[in-house]
Amino acid sequence: MAGGRLVVDGHVWQHDSVFLPAHQRPLGYVFQEASLFPHLSVRGNIDYGRRRSGHALDDGALNRIVDLLGIGTLLSRRPAGLSGGERQRVALARALAVGPRLLLMDEPLAALDLQRKREILPYLERLRAELKIPIFYVSHAPDEVARLADHLVVLEAGRVQAQGPLKQVLADVATPIRLGEDAGSVIEGTVAERDAHWQLARVEFPGGGFWVRDEGHEIGRRVRLRVLARDVSIALQEECRATSVLNHLSVRVEAIAGDLHPALTLVRLAAEGQSLVARVTRRSAEALALEPGKQVWAQIKAVAVIG
Amino acid sequence: MFDAADLQAIWLTVRLAGLTTLVLLVVGTPIAWWLARTGSRWKGPVGAVVALPIVLPPTVLGFYLLLLMGPHGPVGQFTQWIGIGLLPFTFWGLVVGSVCYSFPFVVQPLQNAFEAVGDRPLEVAATLGARPLDAFFSVAVPLAKPGFLTATVLGFAHTVGEFGVVLMIGGNIPGQTRVVSVQIYDHVEALEYAQAHWLSAGMVVFSFLVLLALYTLNPGRKRP
Numbered sequence: 332m333a334g335g336r337l338v339v340d341g342h343v344w345q346h347d348s349v350f351l352p353a354h355q356r357p358l359g360y361v362f363q364e365a366s367l368f369p370h371l372s373v374r375g376n377i378d379y380g381r382r383r384s385g386h387a388l389d390d391g392a393l394n395r396i397v398d399l400l401g402i403g404t405l406l407s408r409r410p411a412g413l414s415g416g417e418r419q420r421v422a423l424a425r426a427l428a429v430g431p432r433l434l435l436m437d438e439p440l441a442a443l444d445l446q447r448k449r450e451i452l453p454y455l456e457r458l459r460a461e462l463k464i465p466i467f468y469v470s471h472a473p474d475e476v477a478r479l480a481d482h483l484v485v486l487e488a489g490r491v492q493a494q495g496p497l498k499q500v501l502a503d504v505a506t507p508i509r510l511g512e513d514a515g516s517v518i519e520g521t522v523a524e525r526d527a528h529w530q531l532a533r534v535e536f537p538g539g540g541f542w543v544r545d546e547g548h549e550i551g552r553r554v555r556l557r558v559l560a561r562d563v564s565i566a567l568q569e570e571c572r573a574t575s576v577l578n579h580l581s582v583r584v585e586a587i588a589g590d591l592h593p594a595l596t597l598v599r600l601a602a603e604g605q606s607l608v609a610r611v612t613r614r615s616a617e618a619l620a621l622e623p624g625k626q627v628w629a630q631i632k633a634v635a636v637i638g
Numbered sequence: 639m640f641d642a643a644d645l646q647a648i649w650l651t652v653r654l655a656g657l658t659t660l661v662l663l664v665v666g667t668p669i670a671w672w673l674a675r676t677g678s679r680w681k682g683p684v685g686a687v688v689a690l691p692i693v694l695p696p697t698v699l700g701f702y703l704l705l706l707m708g709p710h711g712p713v714g715q716f717t718q719w720i721g722i723g724l725l726p727f728t729f730w731g732l733v734v735g736s737v738c739y740s741f742p743f744v745v746q747p748l749q750n751a752f753e754a755v756g757d758r759p760l761e762v763a764a765t766l767g768a769r770p771l772d773a774f775f776s777v778a779v780p781l782a783k784p785g786f787l788t789a790t791v792l793g794f795a796h797t798v799g800e801f802g803v804v805l806m807i808g809g810n811i812p813g814q815t816r817v818v819s820v821q822i823y824d825h826v827e828a829l830e831y832a833q834a835h836w837l838s839a840g841m842v843v844f845s846f847l848v849l850l851a852l853y854t855l856n857p858g859r860k861r862p
Contacts (some may be wrong), residue, residue, distance in 0.1 A: 352764070352767055353761070354763075354765075354766075354769050356765075359765070360762070362758070362762065364758075366758050366762045368759060368777060368780075370763070370780040370781060379768075379776070380766030383766060383772070409830075425766065426765070426766075520847055
């Protein structure tokens with residue numbers, strides 16, 4: 332692309348006449364297919380980049396990555412004998428072993444089935460928490476994005492449609508984010524209480540709290556909650572006794588925008604810095620006389636803890 | 639069984655085929671690599687030139703090589719100028735002829751193997767810090783190993799089986815250019831059928847074993 336400029340950690344990778352070839356860029360790249368070298372063992376694959384890097388991880392740091400990714404027992408195996416999920420974890424370790432300044436992940440889970448995805452996602456979360464380098468993660472899967480992203484750039488046909496902090500972009504109903512059925516918002520909170528009898532946990536955040544299924548997270552743990560727009564309904568009064576819905580939040584209508592279908596509308600709701608998106612029919616929106624600034628109750632039918 | 643002249647011919651043939659294969663692997667590998675990866679418009683013409691010896695009669699090849707390497711040909715004038723004399727009717731002339739004759743049998747398997755390796759492993763190697771030449775030796779060559787095996791076996795076997803080119807540019811000099819195929823021809827001319835049988839049957843067995851090894855050691859790959 333003309334006029335592009337790419338600077339990583341103070342080093343120019345691409346600008347005008349400068350174009351650093353790929354082998355001189357200190358990056359880690361994880362492809363959609365693991366692309367392990369079939370003629371090398373798992374250890375051989377990991378050492379391939381490490382031997383060629385001027386700032387490779389030392390043995391201790393590498394062992395931590397190997398442990399974190401749970402591939403310690405695979406080191407002497409050949410890639411052909413590994414499962415898809417194991418291969419992708421080895422590919423991750425191989426990319427990290429060079430001590431990259433930047434980790435690029437190009438739909439690393441797209442080639443895996445749901446089971447394998449579930450197997451890898453927790454590893455990615457731990458990496459995200461432990462690594463001190465930026466991660467570029469390309470994905471078409473809204474659930475991966477909601478779970479892993481901090482900063483979101485929405486691209487459509489090669490153009491940036493929206494960008495900003497995850498919560499803000501997801502809640503921005505004015506930008507046409509084509510998430511379809513997956514439109515929703517993300518809230519970060521802390522586990523404050525666990526109810527052993529009902530197997531529920533209370534996650535609190537500025538502006539309120541939700542009862543969610545107890546996924547075994549200990550009290551005090553930071554978690555991400557994902558609330559899909561289709562699971563949020565709007566009421567004018569708090570009706571906590573006469574409904575099966577557990578979670579209610581007093582919110583203010585921030586914005587109203589069109590949705591996938593002309594019968595529907597997306598409503599952005601806010602409470603003390605938390606954003607929710609509700610998908611309701613235009614008819615209901617009109618019946619409730621929703622308009623920006625109006626104080627209403629959000630009823631949340633389902634909240635997913637996403638790590 | 640074999641007399642001294644037969645053994646000399648066998649040893650000469652093995653040396654010729656071995657050297658030719660070695661030269662072909664060194665010269666053919668970069669050309670096969672280029673053919674496998676280039677998007678150049680020269681890919682078609684170069685590929686066709688490489689394949690020419692498959693279809694040309696060996697006499698045509700031998701005739702032009704003779705002209706090129708002869709006292710008035712450019713190659714001949716060059717070899718005289720650097721002081722090694724003329725190549726036709728010498729062992730080294732045969733090596734040059736055999737390299738041309740067996741060229742496609744080494745280049746094409748290598749090209750197929752490199753094409754099968756694809757871009758991705760090399761891209762991965764680059765992201766892991768491997769320079770292009772490093773990636774070639776540490777990734778492309780090991781992954782193309784079946785192709786190298788096929789190329790080596792076919793290059794060697796095809797050189798052992800040549801006759802026309804040898805007669806055109808090598809003649810029939812014992813210990814210099816009289817290879818097994820020419821020796822068989824001589825035996826038949828002299829009505830020494832028993833001797834011709836030994837060498838011919840030997841060639842049949844050798845060729846069968848070579849092809850058997852190729853097809854069993856290297857399964858699942860297409861032959862060129």
